[in-house]
Amino acid sequence: MYHPLFTNIAGKRILDLGFGNGKAALYFAQKNKVIAIEKNPRLVLRLQKHNNANISVIQEDIGHYCSKIQKEEEKFDLIMARNILPFLQNKKIIEGILHQVQNALKPGGYVFLTFFGRKDEWFGERENIVFFSKKEIEEMLAPTASQNSNEILEKIYEAEERGVKPTMHNTLKYWHIYNIILQRPFLR
Numbered sequence: 001m002y003h004p005l006f007t008n009i010a011g012k013r014i015l016d017l018g019f020g021n022g023k024a025a026l027y028f029a030q031k032n033k034v035i036a037i038e039k040n041p042r043l044v045l046r047l048q049k050h051n052n053a054n055i056s057v058i059q060e061d062i063g064h065y066c067s068k069i070q071k072e073e074e075k076f077d078l079i080m081a082r083n084i085l086p087f088l089q090n091k092k093i094i095e096g097i098l099h100q101v102q103n104a105l106k107p108g109g110y111v112f113l114t115f116f117g118r119k120d121e122w123f124g125e126r127e128n129i130v131f132f133s134k135k136e137i138e139e140m141l142a143p144t145a146s147q148n149s150n151e152i153l154e155k156i157y158e159a160e161e162r163g164v165k166p167t168m169h170n171t172l173k174y175w176h177i178y179n180i181i182l183q184r185p186f187l188r
Ligand SMILES: C[S@@+](CC[C@H](N)C(=O)[O-])C[C@H]1O[C@@H](n2cnc3c(N)ncnc32)[C@H](O)[C@@H]1O
Pocket: 017, 018, 019, 020, 021, 037, 038, 039, 040, 043, 060, 061, 062, 063, 081, 082, 083, 084, 087, 168
């Protein structure tokens, strides 16, 4: 689930957008400070029950939260937007959030994004999900060279994933996903 780039990070400020079951927030909180945003009150309560001193759990819309980040000291080293953007109604809203996410990152900070591809089992079935072609993703995002290692960043720019795997609710489906890791600035 986590790229090797993230396995040893420590002492960083991390934002988890739409944390769902909270797995990523709990993972990163072992060695980092995590701000975890979720709109579903049941999931908020569930993560709050962990009483993890390294996690600030906030019940809020992700767009609303990101739009408030202005000061440099509030910005993040890593923003997780895993399996959340495709649920935001339409491409215009998604692009708006991406601008806010870019603004909420420290210079050179990382973003983890997931998009649904058109071979996904839910394509044509779920009206509430936005699906992307590779071309559409490339039209929005521009990978920049890593400040630390060009080689790593080229490799992690895009990982296309296809296969049967469980959903958050533990039912099996065929996934077609683009996992993308980029550094700020990442928008065209
Ligand atoms: C498919 S789940 C993914 C959860 C987690 N990020 C993961 O990778 O497993 C999407 C989550 O985003 C939350 N969500 C969707 N739209 C949101 C919004 N506008 N603001 C805050 N949370 C939102 C949903 O309640 C849900 O828990």
